[in-house]
Amino acid sequence: MNTPSPYWLRDNCPCPSCRDPRNGQKLFQIHELPADLAVAERHEADGRLEVLWSDGHRSVYRSQDLAAAPEDDGRTERGKRLWEAADFDNGLPGADWAAYLADPGERAAVLSSVVRSGFALLRGVPPAERQVLAVARSFGYVRETNYGELFDVRVEPDPTNLAFTSAAIAPHTDNPYRDPVPTLQLLHCLRNEARGGDSGLVDGFRAAALLREESPEDFAVLTRTPVPFVFRDRTAELRAERPLIGVDPRGRIREVRFNNRSIDTLRGLPDAEPDAFYAAYRRFAAITLRPGLRLTFRLRPGDCLVFDNTRLLHARTAFEQDGHRHLQGCYADLDSLHSALALLRRQAAALDELEGLFAGEGAGEYLGEAVTLAEHMLQAGALAEAAGAPPHLVAAALLHDVGHFHGSGTELMAGRDNRHSHTGADRLGRWFGPEVTEPIRLHVAAKRYLCTVEPAYRAGLSAASEYTLQVQGGPMDETEAAAFAAHPAAADAVALRRWDDHAKRPATTTPPFAHFRPLLAALMG
């Protein structure tokens, strides 16, 4: 690895005095680093880079972290699927609402479609008032606007907006006069019995990319001309001045804001600019209207369309004035959707990791008992489930010995208390809340507690368990027992302990780890 910039390297020091291990926030300020910061010594080996700094600080990096591929926020054209209508000849991306709710994999697929293709269609969302808010809240927060928390798209007697008539509407983005513009829009169909009123979507990033290809100068004009958008009625006067095509500092398309209806008078441009702007604007408008770019479909009751309002243009055909067509819509934001997707992916990776532990190391010996570690934990989980325990306690029973992985059980049997209950609870704390981790943290203490308060309990311990009891500190004294009993998770820990003790039966059939995945996923969500 080349020597990187010293401030860059130091700013990324992962040590716990530089970064909060809980959330990765930096604990120092950039100006606190000395003006003459330099590397005093460096040592690189075994995938680790160790640096002693001129100010005495010591950093240890994993080389893989420093060399990782650049991540971005997923908001530019990079990594997205820019599409034309024909790309969806085999159907629109989406899922059934019930499957979306039940299965984290379906949820991730839907959110991922919004990120990659700019939209997804949920089917079977109950066609009831305000249900669109529940869809938005499944991945983020509702953005209230002057139209309310939600808005009704139907023919209104005295419409304040063309949307609330039966007229055709050309492809556009919503609320261009807002800054911050709502980055996501949801449209939920309650009724659609009118003739006409079909929906259309156009990939604005694709249209912008075509403009860049066919007429780079027009593209440049649209990225550099601030366009004043305005909306004015009795209750609002909203203004935003933004280019029609927003690019990031590297020139990548990041936002399309296209709404013919709300463009105010462009003033104060240099002399030739209005002509150049209008030529480019008209050329871009013509591209958005190419039939090949426009995906047309019909929303049916229960359909809920979720789309990126910084990228997709939406449209509708005219419909009969008297026909019954009623959509409810609301706005939300992409950042929360990306966060929800990242959590789902993180959870899937965590479950894969746990499943891998059960299949790998878990197949090994369990402290001299006649079952493997995986069998032991699966039995404990199954016992908790059979006893009707709440999900968090089933999870705790299933995962209670995760702290034994990576060879710690061997240490325990060699007479060293490895504090595996704490190791396991801490490791699981990345993914689960205290309702899961605290009974695990206390499950060794629960054994010591039960030996004190229930003499018959101790008599029933296996030989290995009696041995480890001694390594772990023996039965509690009265003060310890009273303190234990006062802990909020004590009862759960005692219940877990009893399943733990019974989960050592050879040749017992248990459900596989996969059986528990939905339960674990729900606790992570």
Place this chain on the structure above:
Amino acid sequence: MNTPSPYWLRDNCPCPSCRDPRNGQKLFQIHELPADLAVAERHEADGRLEVLWSDGHRSVYRSQDLAAAPEDDGRTERGKRLWEAADFDNGLPGADWAAYLADPGERAAVLSSVVRSGFALLRGVPPAERQVLAVARSFGYVRETNYGELFDVRVEPDPTNLAFTSAAIAPHTDNPYRDPVPTLQLLHCLRNEARGGDSGLVDGFRAAALLREESPEDFAVLTRTPVPFVFRDRTAELRAERPLIGVDPRGRIREVRFNNRSIDTLRGLPDAEPDAFYAAYRRFAAITLRPGLRLTFRLRPGDCLVFDNTRLLHARTAFEQDGHRHLQGCYADLDSLHSALALLRRQAAALDELEGLFAGEGAGEYLGEAVTLAEHMLQAGALAEAAGAPPHLVAAALLHDVGHFHGSGTELMAGRDNRHSHTGADRLGRWFGPEVTEPIRLHVAAKRYLCTVEPAYRAGLSAASEYTLQVQGGPMDETEAAAFAAHPAAADAVALRRWDDHAKRPATTTPPFAHFRPLLAALMG
């Protein structure tokens, strides 16, 4: 005036087939204009430009509209007051909460401070839980985040964020890892008995402008380097890639995003860039820390600070761990605040316009009666008020003859029905809802109605009123009367009519127009 670009000119055609008169939305699409659009004839005179277009359309412009100064959305450094701490030696901009609520002028001043200086301080906001939400809702919408609808800033046992400890926090903007970032922040002090814990504000636009002055290349580096911000805990994984200093296409400072704690590893930059970025970043950080830039003050219970999170950096000094310090905060957005301010200004202008009418034309003759038009309307308003009428009806009584302004009364007395009730209602519809305008629209009909259903009423009419009754159509027939009585505003119109009839007493003292301004302002809000 030079001949402007034809598409620019046509796009701004104000005719009602090009623009919806209710909200100014355009009713045509830019691509619908012909490719060879040209001016066929033009005629400019008396401040009007009339254009006949090559496609046969005709546009009439007021020259002043075309020549108006450019407006922007008020979000860049342009027109703002970039400040240093000493600029507030005479006190912080703000108002008492009670005055803010009662007086639109105070409200406008507070919101205007947030726009110009980036902040304002409301005092005397009840130091109660959730009150901060009421402050946000007084000018906009609460933006919910992963921290909830609101968040508590106090020492927490297991903090997920440095904010929830007693540590000092250097100047920063909030939620840099969100895109869209919340553009406004509110902090409401419930308790502050701790030693330390003082608040600090730094004008980030000022700091950025200083960097541009002192080191233009560093400024350029910070505007063009996308910086990855990240926040990751058990419930969220948020990412935004944005430069530390955002500029608009004209290069004006538009957004500062500065938060040392949340900057992730910058990767994928060209070789020399990390060094250039860190040098610029450190120089900018040093500027934000200059003591002269930092405004320091202490929040007291009941204080609520409202500030622009795209401009101001906020900070706090450390405080005693055990001291009681409790703030509640929430986020909101600048676009709604600007809208609220525009409405207040529009309302003030409307009230000035009405007050001017009363003082000017209103001093003239009123249909041959012994009072002026202004005296007549003020008497009607005062009668309604004395009768304990609800505010909307007092307003309707006060304004019921606005349709007579601009000489229409003269026409009526010349025997032509000028439909002044409709003219007035339409004119007032820009500012008031139907509860005010509809009784006005019906107040002439109410006279015709009363003449039919109450013979004694007609006998009491003044001579002038009896004359205009004939011009207006005479008493209603039975069908007309039944239709009138069924109108939702009929009762209000009848009540208004009776005050109208009694408001013709010479030498009666009435409150001036100014007396009614707060009532009118409240109905406009």
